[in-house]
Amino acid sequence: MNLKDIKYRLLEFWNDFKREKSGLIGLGILVLCILVVVFEPVLLPYKATNDSWSKMDYWKDNSPGAAPVWTNFFAKKKSATTKRLENPEISDIENYVAPSDFYTDDYDYSGWDDWDTYSTDDSTWDDWDTEADVLDDADDEWANWGAWDDDDDWDDEDDEWANWGAWDDWDDWDDDEDWDDGWGSAAAEIDDSLTVYVDDWDDDDDDWEYVPMGMDVRMYEFTYNYKYDLPPLDLILHLNTTSNFQGTLLIERPDEKTMSINIRPVIQGRDLRFSLEADGKSDAFEFAKRYASRESSSHADPSHIRTTSMIFAQANEDQFENFESLKGEYKFKVIVPSAIFSNLDEDIDGVRFILPGRVSGLLGTDPNKRDIFSGVIAGLKWALFIGLVTSVVSVLIGVMYGIISAYLGGMPDNIMSVIFEFFISIPLLPVLIVLNAVVSKPSIWIIIGSLVVFSWTGSVKVVRSMGLQIKEETYIEAAKALGAGNGRIIFKHMAPILLPYSFANMALAVPGAIVTEASLSLLGLGDPSIVTWGQILHQAQASGATLNGMWWWIIPPGLFIALMGMTFAFVGFAMDKILHPKLRTR
Amino acid sequence: MYKWYAIKRILRGVVMFALVMFAMSVLFNQVNEKTQRDQILERVKQESQGMTKMKTDELNAWKRERTDHLEKLYKLDRPMFERIIYRAFNAIRFDFGNSTLSKSRTGDKRVIAILLEALPRTMLLFTLAAGIQMIIGISLGLKKAQKPGKKLDRTTSFVTMIVFGMPSWWLAMLLILFFVYTIKIFPSGGVNSVPTPEGFLWLLDRLWHMALPIITLVLLGFWGLSFVIRNIVLSVLQEDYIMSARARGVPENSVLFGHTLRSAAPPIMTMVILGLLGSMSGAIIFEGIFSWPGLGNIYWIAVQQNDIPLLMGDLAMTTAIYQGGLILLDLIYGFLDPRIKVGGKA
Numbered sequence: 001m002n003l004k005d006i007k008y009r010l011l012e013f014w015n016d017f018k019r020e021k022s023g024l025i026g027l028g029i030l031v032l033c034i035l036v037v038v039f040e041p042v043l044l045p046y047k048a049t050n051d052s053w054s055k056m057d058y059w060k061d062n063s064p065g066a067a068p069v070w071t072n073f074f075a076k077k078k079s080a081t082t083k084r085l086e087n088p089e090i091s092d093i094e095n096y097v098a099p100s101d102f103y104t105d106d107y108d109y110s111g112w113d114d115w116d117t118y119s120t121d122d123s124t125w126d127d128w129d130t131e132a133d134v135l136d137d138a139d140d141e142w143a144n145w146g147a148w149d150d151d152d153d154w155d156d157e158d159d160e161w162a163n164w165g166a167w168d169d170w171d172d173w174d175d176d177e178d179w180d181d182g183w184g185s186a187a188a189e190i191d192d193s194l195t196v197y198v199d200d201w202d203d204d205d206d207d208w209e210y211v212p213m214g215m216d217v218r219m220y221e222f223t224y225n226y227k228y229d230l231p232p233l234d235l236i237l238h239l240n241t242t243s244n245f246q247g248t249l250l251i252e253r254p255d256e257k258t259m260s261i262n263i264r265p266v267i268q269g270r271d272l273r274f275s276l277e278a279d280g281k282s283d284a285f286e287f288a289k290r291y292a293s294r295e296s297s298s299h300a301d302p303s304h305i306r307t308t309s310m311i312f313a314q315a316n317e318d319q320f321e322n323f324e325s326l327k328g329e330y331k332f333k334v335i336v337p338s339a340i341f342s343n344l345d346e347d348i349d350g351v352r353f354i355l356p357g358r359v360s361g362l363l364g365t366d367p368n369k370r371d372i373f374s375g376v377i378a379g380l381k382w383a384l385f386i387g388l389v390t391s392v393v394s395v396l397i398g399v400m401y402g403i404i405s406a407y408l409g410g411m412p413d414n415i416m417s418v419i420f421e422f423f424i425s426i427p428l429l430p431v432l433i434v435l436n437a438v439v440s441k442p443s444i445w446i447i448i449g450s451l452v453v454f455s456w457t458g459s460v461k462v463v464r465s466m467g468l469q470i471k472e473e474t475y476i477e478a479a480k481a482l483g484a485g486n487g488r489i490i491f492k493h494m495a496p497i498l499l500p501y502s503f504a505n506m507a508l509a510v511p512g513a514i515v516t517e518a519s520l521s522l523l524g525l526g527d528p529s530i531v532t533w534g535q536i537l538h539q540a541q542a543s544g545a546t547l548n549g550m551w552w553w554i555i556p557p558g559l560f561i562a563l564m565g566m567t568f569a570f571v572g573f574a575m576d577k578i579l580h581p582k583l584r585t586r
Numbered sequence: 587m588y589k590w591y592a593i594k595r596i597l598r599g600v601v602m603f604a605l606v607m608f609a610m611s612v613l614f615n616q617v618n619e620k621t622q623r624d625q626i627l628e629r630v631k632q633e634s635q636g637m638t639k640m641k642t643d644e645l646n647a648w649k650r651e652r653t654d655h656l657e658k659l660y661k662l663d664r665p666m667f668e669r670i671i672y673r674a675f676n677a678i679r680f681d682f683g684n685s686t687l688s689k690s691r692t693g694d695k696r697v698i699a700i701l702l703e704a705l706p707r708t709m710l711l712f713t714l715a716a717g718i719q720m721i722i723g724i725s726l727g728l729k730k731a732q733k734p735g736k737k738l739d740r741t742t743s744f745v746t747m748i749v750f751g752m753p754s755w756w757l758a759m760l761l762i763l764f765f766v767y768t769i770k771i772f773p774s775g776g777v778n779s780v781p782t783p784e785g786f787l788w789l790l791d792r793l794w795h796m797a798l799p800i801i802t803l804v805l806l807g808f809w810g811l812s813f814v815i816r817n818i819v820l821s822v823l824q825e826d827y828i829m830s831a832r833a834r835g836v837p838e839n840s841v842l843f844g845h846t847l848r849s850a851a852p853p854i855m856t857m858v859i860l861g862l863l864g865s866m867s868g869a870i871i872f873e874g875i876f877s878w879p880g881l882g883n884i885y886w887i888a889v890q891q892n893d894i895p896l897l898m899g900d901l902a903m904t905t906a907i908y909q910g911g912l913i914l915l916d917l918i919y920g921f922l923d924p925r926i927k928v929g930g931k932a
Contacts, residue, residue, distance in 0.1 A: 022747060425606050427867040427908045430885055430901050434614060437889050511751030518753060519871055523886070537756070541875075546763050554763060558756030565751005573747055 013500070016578045023574025029567040037381040045361070049374040053531045061273075062369035063233045063356035068552050072359050077229035079358035085332070086352040088220035092338060096217045216338040220351045224330045231312035231325065232355040235276040237263065237334065240350040242270065247336040249280070251311055254328025259287040259311060263334070276307045284310040291315035364552035367543055372536070376556050379533040383564055386444070386517045386532075390451045391509035397456040399463050399502040403494050406467025407486065423457050429519060436525040444527045447520060451513055459505045463498055470494050500579040507572030511565030518561050533557035591920050599913035604674075606905055611674040614898065618673065621894040626656045697899035700884065705903065707777060708869060708880030711796060715803035716862040723808040724854070727815025728842060734820055746809040755871040758802045762875070765798060772798040775877030799876050807861060814857055818850040825849075851922045859915045863908055881907075 017023050036043060052058035063082065072078050237249065251259040261283040263274050276284070285302040288310040292300070300320040314324040334351055341348075362373040405416040435450050436442045470476065470493075479489050520526050521534025522541065536557045540546075545553045611618075630652045634645060730739045766774045773779065773795055783791050822828065823846060831841050847854075865872070869882030877883070881900060888897035 022744065421602055422605060422609075425602050425905065425909050425912065427863075427904050429867050429870055430904050431610070433870065433885070433889055434897065434901065438614070515751060515753045519755070519868065522755065522871055523889075537759075541759075546759060546767065549763075549767060551763055554759050558753065558759065561756065562749075562752040566748045567751075569747040569750035 009500075013578060017574060020574035020577065022570045026567045026570025026572075026574065029563070030571060033380060033384060033564075033567070036377065037384065040377060040381065043377055044374050046371050046374045049371075049378045050531065053370065053375065053378070054528070056368055059369040059371075061236055061238075061354045061356060062365055062371065063358065063360045064365060064369045065367040065548075065550060066233075066356075066358060066360040066365045068362060068364040069357075069359045070362075078227075079230040080226070080228040080232040080355065082357040082360045083224065083232070083355045084352065085222040085224060085355070088222045088334070088351055091219050091221070092216070093219055094216045096215065096219075096335070217335045218338050218341065220334040220336075222332040222334075222353055224332060224353075224355070225328075226312060226325075226330055227327050229325045230358050231306075231308040232357050233277070233306065234308060234356050235280070235311065235332075236354045236356070237272075237274040237276075238350065238352050238354065239272050239334075239348055240270060241272055241348045247334060249274075249276075250331075250333040250335060252331040252333065253311075253326060254330065255315060255326060257287075257291075257315060259284060276311070281305075281307045288313070288315070288319060291317070292319050293317040296320045363556050364550070366536075366539065366545075366550070366553050368539075372553060372556060375531055375536050376533065376560055378531045379536065379557065380560070382444075382530055382532045383514050383517075383561070386448060386451075387510040387514040387564065387568070390448050390455070390513035390517075391506045393448075394452045394456040394513075395459055395502050395506045395509055397452070398459040399495075399498055399505075401456065402460040402463030403467045403490055403498065405460070406464045407471060407490055407494065409471070420457060420460055423454070426454060428454050428516065432516070432520060433523065433525060436520060442525060442527055444530060447517060447527060451516060455509070455512070455516075458509060459502065463502070466498060466501075467494060470497060501576075504572055504575035504579045507568050507575055510568040510572075514561060514564055533561050588920060592917055595916050595920070596913055599909050603906060603909045606909070607902055608670075608674040610898075610901060610905070612670055615670055615673065618894050618898065619669070621892065623657075626653060629656065697895050700896065701881065701899055701903050704879055704881050704884050707878065708866065708873070708882065711799055711873075711878060711880065712803070712862055712866050712869065714796070715800045715807065715865070716858060718800065718804050719807040719811060719861070720854075720858050722804065723811030724815055724847075726808065727812035728819060728847075730812060730816040731819035731823065734816070739816070742809070743813060746813045749806050749809055752806060754802060754806050754865070754868065755875050757806060758799070758872060758875045761798060761802055775875075777879055799872070799878060803865060803872075807865070811854070811857055811861070815850065815854060818853055819846050822846045822849050848922075852919050855918050855922065856915060859911055859918070863911045866907065867904070 017027075041047065046052075046058075048058060067079075069081055072081065247263045249261045249263055251261070253259065261276065261280040264279055274280075281302055284307045285300075285305070289297045292315075296318055297320070305320065309323055310319075312326055312330075313319045314326045316322070316324060332353060336348060361371040363376060364372050366372060401416065401420070405413050405420075408416075431454065432450055436447065439446055476489060476493060479493060484492075517526065517532065518534030518537070521532050522538045524538050524542075526532055526535050526538070528535075534557075537554070540550070540553045540557075630649050633652065634649050726742065730742060733739060762774060765772045775795075777792065777795055778788075779791050779795070782788060819842075828841060828845060831845055832838075836844075866882075869880060870886050871882070872878075873880045873882040874886050881904060884896065885900045885904070887893070888900060
């Protein structure tokens with residue numbers, strides 16, 4: 001057969017194939033799949049899926065168990081989608097003091113009349129013991145401070161507290177027996193440049209004066225437009241730093257209230273990741289408690305409330321029981337002391353926020369935060385690979401087996417038939433399971449190999465009967481008379497007739513191979529280093545996805561398996577119609 | 587004539603079964619033995635824990651003695667060839683000893699008892715499904731053959747190709763998701779409810795539990811059958827004797843069933859039985875999803891728990907059923923095809 005013959009045959013085949021509508025549909029889908037495989041690096045939303053499928057670290061900024069984004073379209077309450085905030089506005093501010101709840105005018109100071117009642121109202125002050133802290137009017141002296149060092153004495157002459165230790169800033173015994181000057185914004189003023197002035201005892205003047213309090217900072221500001229009914233799952237701050245980082249995160253809400261969260265990085269190092277859900281909860285809870293009713297706060301258990309449910313909630317009395325979304329523009333400000341930048345070695349860059357949404361990804365995520373769409377796209381090439389390689393090799397073996405068996409006839413034919421029957425009697429899946437269970441780390445090649453070994457029997461019977469027919473043709477006899485060897489007759493005369501039929505068989509064998517491999521992976525016996533659809537389903541089954549109603553985890557991989565099967569069925573049946581040898585006479 | 591054919595076929599089947607079991611014995615010999623050795627060590631260790639009165643070296647000596655004794659019992663100290671033959675022989679006799687971990691419902695630890703208890707459940711499910719598939723497939727195929735190329739024919743062929751590559755266990759997962767958790771009409775698995783009702787209600791309960799698996803199997807299974815039947819019937823309908831029967835005035839039904847199906851019966855039976863065997867082979871996952879306590883489920887449990895006797899026993903039983911099915915197929919084929927009945931070749 002030379003090139004012209006092959007080209008002619010192909011053209012003839014293609015003309016017949018074009019007439020089969022189903023075949024064209026199948027071919028179209030196949031071409032689409034090949035395009036997807038080729039363009040996979042572009043299509044994958046998470047580029048390192050192939051290597052990192054089992055590395056949970058890669059996925060840690062994603063949302064666990066989230067439904068696909070398009071479900072938002074059908075939902076009554078819109079859930080926040082994943083959002084990344086980058087490129088902040090950077091500004092340097094001098095003498096900055098973070099606004100805290102003390103500096104808001106609506107703080108209720110009524111409980112501050114004297115020290116004794118303060119400690120009963122606010123539980124954070126509970127090392128101020130009511131009985132112990134007694135203001136000794138006569139001496140203007142605080143007795144029994146407890147945690148207070150006894151050296152802290154009121155110095156009558158200077159009207160000054162000495163040895164405050166940790167209390168350096170609280171230099172506020174006011175002669176008028178009124179503590180409101182130093183403790184709250186009543187005394188502090190904030191001007192527009194966010195510089196805060198507090199009363200400070202000026203030794204020279206023997207008088208209280210306003211002094212700027214605070215330090216130089218750099219602020220990274222992000223704006224986030226929040227318009228959903230259900231908040232994102234978390235707020236994650238990322239930045240690259242070489243220094244020991246410390247800073248504050250301010251969240252300015254649309255209702256003019258500001259939440260302040262201390263950024264306490266868990267691990268110092270190059271890439272810092274701060275998750276509000278993990279480390280910012282207590283600060284957020286403090287904020288929320290101020291506006292919720294006393295009853296609510298005492299019943300609420302912060303470990304059961306999501307940090308973002310406190311950040312994005314309307315500050316109602318019952319916000320812990322009934323979450324109402326506070327929509328509007330949020331500003332996230334990361335404030336870092338400028339002292340860090342004065343040292344040339346230390347630097348901070350790449351400040352960005354990730355807000356994992358309640359819905360995420362085109363096909364959702366699994367509880368391990370892996371994007372299922374990426375998994376499905378990554379699995380496509382493996383499905384195609386396994387299916388095609390297995391079916392091509394096993395059909396080729398089967399066809400050659402059939403031809404040789406038919407041609408040789410006699411005793412070799414009988415022996416080969418017995419071997420064939422032996423292989424047919426072996427139930428496929430059970431043996432495959434034991435084989436793969438015995439081999440501790442099944443690689444993709446072992447799986448393909450075992451699939452081929454047990455499924456080459458498919459086309460043998462038909463090919464053998466055809467071979468027996470062809471053997472009786474006169475040109476075979478003529479070739480033998482001319483002295484042609486067995487090999488030549490088989491490969492030059494018999495095979496070319498049956499090869500086209502074997503192509504049709506190959507196409508029809510692919511779905512079986514894909515399903516068998518998926519079955520093996522479903523049982524957990526697949527190759528763990530690659531992502532296949534069967535493996536995704538295995539993890540779904542193991543995590544009880546049906547129980548938890550995560551339909552987006554179960555449906556896509558199996559749907560694609562069925563789709564692949566359907567595609568090859570279309571192509572295969574169309575080819576079979578054209579190429580089946582029994583229809584040669586047509 | 588047919589008798590000889592039948593006997594020859596059955597003998598061939600038995601020989602083939604023995605051959606396959608032998609091969610599997612050889613293949614899995616290493617695995618079996620390793621597990622057996624481990625089990626012996628476990629047993630000896632457990633037994634020695636009860637012996638508190640012995641001194642250390644006495645204890646060691648006793649342990650060694652016990653181990654040797656048990657190894658002799660399981661013939662682990664004989665040369666490999668002998669061991670393989672011994673095990674293969676046992677396998678053919680279906681004597682697998684006791685399961686390490688499972689018990690049958692009656693508390694019997696013998697592998698064969700456990701398997702025999704699970705066997706009827708598997709057979710019940712799959713043969714019932716195959717039967718329903720056959721009925722629907724034949725009637726649909728006949729309808730398609732009567733009006734080839736028309737709408738019914740084309741749409742059903744289209745759907746056939748769509749479900750061609752669909753794994754049965756995936757459809758099962760889907761149907762469970764929908765019918766068990768979204769619309770709660772069927773139970774999620776198992777063969778009986780707990781507590782098990784009595785009498786007629788027991789039957790209803792069984793049927794209720796079987797409904798979803800059977801629906802899944804049937805939904806996927808009858809398409810291929812109807813497609814093949816359509817092709818065969820179409821080719822038979824073109825034969826001359828059909829035309830002459832119609833010309834003689836034979837009613838259409840009789841033409842269809844009496845003449846056409848009769849000729850088409852052998853390939854149909856082939857497809858039905860091969861389909862049945864195939865679905866039983868894939869039962870491992872299918873039964874697992876429905877928690878249906880049949881042979882497949884036991885196989886999976888045995889693999890997970892490394893229960894080698896049960897595993898080999900289940901493998902043997904599955905192979906035996908498979909082989910039995912093939913033998914049955916050939917026998918039915920021989921019965922239906924008159925040429926073979928009288929001793930000729932097909």
